[in-house]
Amino acid sequence: xxxxxxxxxxxxxxxxxxxxxxxxxxxxxxxxxxxxxxxxxxxxxxxxxxxxxxxxxxxxxxxxxxxxxxxxxxxxxxxxxxxxxxxxxxxxxxxxxxxxxxxxxxxxxxxxxxxxxxxxxxxxxxxxxxxxxxxxxxxxxxxxxxxxxxxxxxxxxxxxxxxxxxxxxxxxxxxxxxxxxxxxxxxxxxxxxxxxxxxxxxxxxxxxxxxx
Amino acid sequence: xxxxxxxxxxxxxxxxxxxxxxxxxxxxxxxxxxxxxxxxxxxxxxxxxxxxxxxxxxxxxxxxxxxxxxxxxxxxxxxxxxxxxxxxxxxxxxxxxxxxxxxxxxxxxxxxxxxxxxxxxxxxxxxxxxxxxxxxxxxxxxxxxxxxxxxxxxxxxxxxxxxxxxxxxxxxxxxxxxxxxxxxxxxxxxxxxxxxxxxxxxxxxxxxxxxxxxxxxxxxxxxxxxxxxxxxxxxxxxxxxxxxxxxxxxxxxxxxxxxxxxxxxxxxxxxxxxxxxxxxxxxxxxxxxxxxxxxxxxxxxxxxxxxxxxxxxxxxxxxxxxxxxxxxxxxxxxxxxxxxxxxxxxxxxxxxxxxxxxxxxxxxxxxxxxxxxxxxxxxxxxxxxxxxxxxxxxxxxxxxxxxxxxxxxxxxxxxxxxxxxxxxxxxxxxxxxxxxxxxxxxxxxxxxxxxxxxxxxxxxxxxxxxxxxxxxxxxxxxxxxxxxxxx
Numbered sequence: 001x002x003x004x005x006x007x008x009x010x011x012x013x014x015x016x017x018x019x020x021x022x023x024x025x026x027x028x029x030x031x032x033x034x035x036x037x038x039x040x041x042x043x044x045x046x047x048x049x050x051x052x053x054x055x056x057x058x059x060x061x062x063x064x065x066x067x068x069x070x071x072x073x074x075x076x077x078x079x080x081x082x083x084x085x086x087x088x089x090x091x092x093x094x095x096x097x098x099x100x101x102x103x104x105x106x107x108x109x110x111x112x113x114x115x116x117x118x119x120x121x122x123x124x125x126x127x128x129x130x131x132x133x134x135x136x137x138x139x140x141x142x143x144x145x146x147x148x149x150x151x152x153x154x155x156x157x158x159x160x161x162x163x164x165x166x167x168x169x170x171x172x173x174x175x176x177x178x179x180x181x182x183x184x185x186x187x188x189x190x191x192x193x194x195x196x197x198x199x200x201x202x203x204x205x206x207x208x209x210x211x212x
Numbered sequence: 213x214x215x216x217x218x219x220x221x222x223x224x225x226x227x228x229x230x231x232x233x234x235x236x237x238x239x240x241x242x243x244x245x246x247x248x249x250x251x252x253x254x255x256x257x258x259x260x261x262x263x264x265x266x267x268x269x270x271x272x273x274x275x276x277x278x279x280x281x282x283x284x285x286x287x288x289x290x291x292x293x294x295x296x297x298x299x300x301x302x303x304x305x306x307x308x309x310x311x312x313x314x315x316x317x318x319x320x321x322x323x324x325x326x327x328x329x330x331x332x333x334x335x336x337x338x339x340x341x342x343x344x345x346x347x348x349x350x351x352x353x354x355x356x357x358x359x360x361x362x363x364x365x366x367x368x369x370x371x372x373x374x375x376x377x378x379x380x381x382x383x384x385x386x387x388x389x390x391x392x393x394x395x396x397x398x399x400x401x402x403x404x405x406x407x408x409x410x411x412x413x414x415x416x417x418x419x420x421x422x423x424x425x426x427x428x429x430x431x432x433x434x435x436x437x438x439x440x441x442x443x444x445x446x447x448x449x450x451x452x453x454x455x456x457x458x459x460x461x462x463x464x465x466x467x468x469x470x471x472x473x474x475x476x477x478x479x480x481x482x483x484x485x486x487x488x489x490x491x492x493x494x495x496x497x498x499x500x501x502x503x504x505x506x507x508x509x510x511x512x513x514x515x516x517x518x519x520x521x522x523x524x525x526x527x528x529x530x531x532x533x534x535x536x537x538x539x540x541x542x543x544x545x546x547x548x549x550x551x552x553x554x555x556x557x558x559x560x561x562x563x564x565x566x567x568x569x570x571x572x573x574x575x576x577x578x579x580x581x582x583x584x585x586x587x588x589x590x591x592x593x594x595x596x597x598x599x600x601x602x603x604x605x606x607x608x609x610x611x612x613x614x615x616x617x618x619x620x621x622x623x624x625x626x627x628x629x630x631x632x633x634x635x636x637x638x639x640x641x642x643x644x645x646x647x648x649x650x651x652x653x654x655x656x657x658x659x660x661x662x663x664x665x666x667x668x669x670x671x672x673x674x675x676x677x678x679x680x681x682x683x684x685x686x687x688x689x690x691x692x693x694x695x696x697x698x699x
Contacts, residue, residue, distance in 0.1 A: 164381050169392065
């Protein structure tokens with residue numbers, strides 16, 4: 001059970017690095033979407049017996065993270081007519097190296113932190129590595145779409161951590177969280193659309209009017 | 213179940229706003245819903261309900277200590293909104309009215325939430341609902357502000373979710389049964405044996421750091437305050453008032469509830485030290501920026517950062533400090549209401565918000581300029597306004613508990629902030645208006661609808677300070693007792 005779980009989490013960690021390393025925006029979107037789908041399957045693996053509410057959350061997660069959000073992002077991509085991240089604030093190689101270092105650090109940290117039930121699982125290291133990867137993309141990229149992908153990866157990391165609590169948190173809360181995140185991405189999408197119309201670009205380097 | 217009304221009234225009114233056809237009459241839904249909400253909140257303040265054990269939300273002592281203020285703030289702002297939206301008839305107000313009402317509903321839910329997960333869901337929803345309010349003006353600057361708000365606020369709220377999970381996991385490792393209501397969480401951490409402490413303590417520390425960062429971002433504590441100047445600078449004045457007094461209060465309540473749980477685990481010293489450090493740092497950063505910013509709406513944002521720092525310092529001092537912080541929530545929010553609304557009027561009269569372009573406002577918008585100056589003296593803690601009294605109690609607590617250096621630094625920051633604020637405000641009010649400003653000022657009329665609400669805020673600020681109603685001071689005492697009941 002744990003080994004299958006770890007295999008999937010390892011896959012998600014690999015997708016982090018893939019997203020960090022690629023300059024083409026469609027592949028970043030694909031990596032984030034695939035990661036979301038992998039994470040959506042995890043709750044089904046963790047439950048000893050099938051519960052319909054868990055199944056519902058899993059299906060919802062896969063649908064939203066794997067299909068709805070990538071679709072919205074690809075549409076924004078077409079509207080803005082861009083394909084690559086041209087001038088990232090943190091280069092691709094440095095961010096890949098930092099991401100890899102963070103992954104190693106997360107595994108080391110996971111060894112130190114005390115675990116009872118989930119000892120030996122990659123849940124905590126995977127979660128931390130993904131959160132750091134998401135942060136790197138959020139801070140290091142200049143295209144709004146890359147930043148949204150960073151946000152999605154960050155959320156994926158948090159979702160991974162949330163799985164530690166799947167047996168104890170009421171699923172109502174989890175469903176609420178999923179709903180909130182969906183709305184968040186919709187709102188982000190609307191604002192991106194407006195920025196595109198107003199500035200004729202999705203380059204956040206142009207958003208520099210407001211400062212001291 | 214009157215406390216459900218506090219959530220149901222605004223949400224039902226929000227649905228009504230979506231369905232309402234007529235642009236001109238739709239804003240009247242705001243004062244109607246706001247008035248009903250304020251009436252229920254006042255009723256609950258006077259006769260608080262008893263809270264059943266294990267409920268997910270309810271009007272407990274902490275909600276009683278702050279929610280009536282949010283309700284009053286919204287009510288006065290909603291009256292202003294009617295006049296404001298009449299002036300801004302060129303913009304559609306359906307989404308604006310809807311988002312304002314939903315925001316009030318989720319603020320009421322978040323402040324009353326007794327459950328870690330529910331608190332997060334409501335806080336996130338309230339964060340998102342502010343976005344359409346920020347870009348109401350529809351300018352490029354407004355969209356830039358919304359984007360920055362979304363990115364910083366979204367990251368903050370994501371960190372608080374991670375922190376909530378850490379706290380839940382710590383409780384699980386401490387032998388908890390998965391009950392995530394705050395009272396149950398606090399109960400699980402008291403009297404742990406060494407084994408359970410070993411498994412839960414690192415997670416608890418991680419939870420505190422993440423939750424303080426996350427909800428601290430929502431409060432606008434430095435260094436997570438970067439969204440505030442952009443947002444308050446570009447959002448309409450009344451939205452600034454609601455965010456500076458409403459959403460920040462919600463985040464402060466969240467920090468207090470988490471602190472209660474972490475303190476119960478015996479980590480009170482850690483929470484106090486971190487809050488003290490981050491509070492004083494916020495005050496210092498805000499004071500320094502106040503000395504240099506040339507924009508009078510961004511100035512209000514830095515002033516808000518400073519006052520969030522004051523709340524954090526008060527909470528760190530404990531006991532009377534928390535009492536003073538709750539008092540300060542009222543005085544600061546109500547005074548900020550006057551400042552934001554009059555700043556909004558001045559902004560419309562001047563057509564700009566940089567003091568290089570704006571001067572002579574005493575001539576262009578005399579009533580608003582007068583209130584803005586009075587509000588400036590109120591927020592910098594001049595008697596007889598409320599902030600003077602709340603900050604006085606706070607400083608007295610700092611001296612009596614032996615935090616001499618804290619008190620000294622606190623006073624220095626207040627002095628620097630006074631210099632910064634008065635520099636800007638008098639530059640704005642005095643002098644001759646720029647030639648380009650005059651036509652705009654001729655269009656702007658200081659009607660009763662936009663003058664009386666800020667005046668009411670100033671009146672409230674004096675009233676809460678000079679003649680604090682016994683029911684309020686009793687509510688704050690009850691909240692302090694609740695927060696200390698587990699330690």
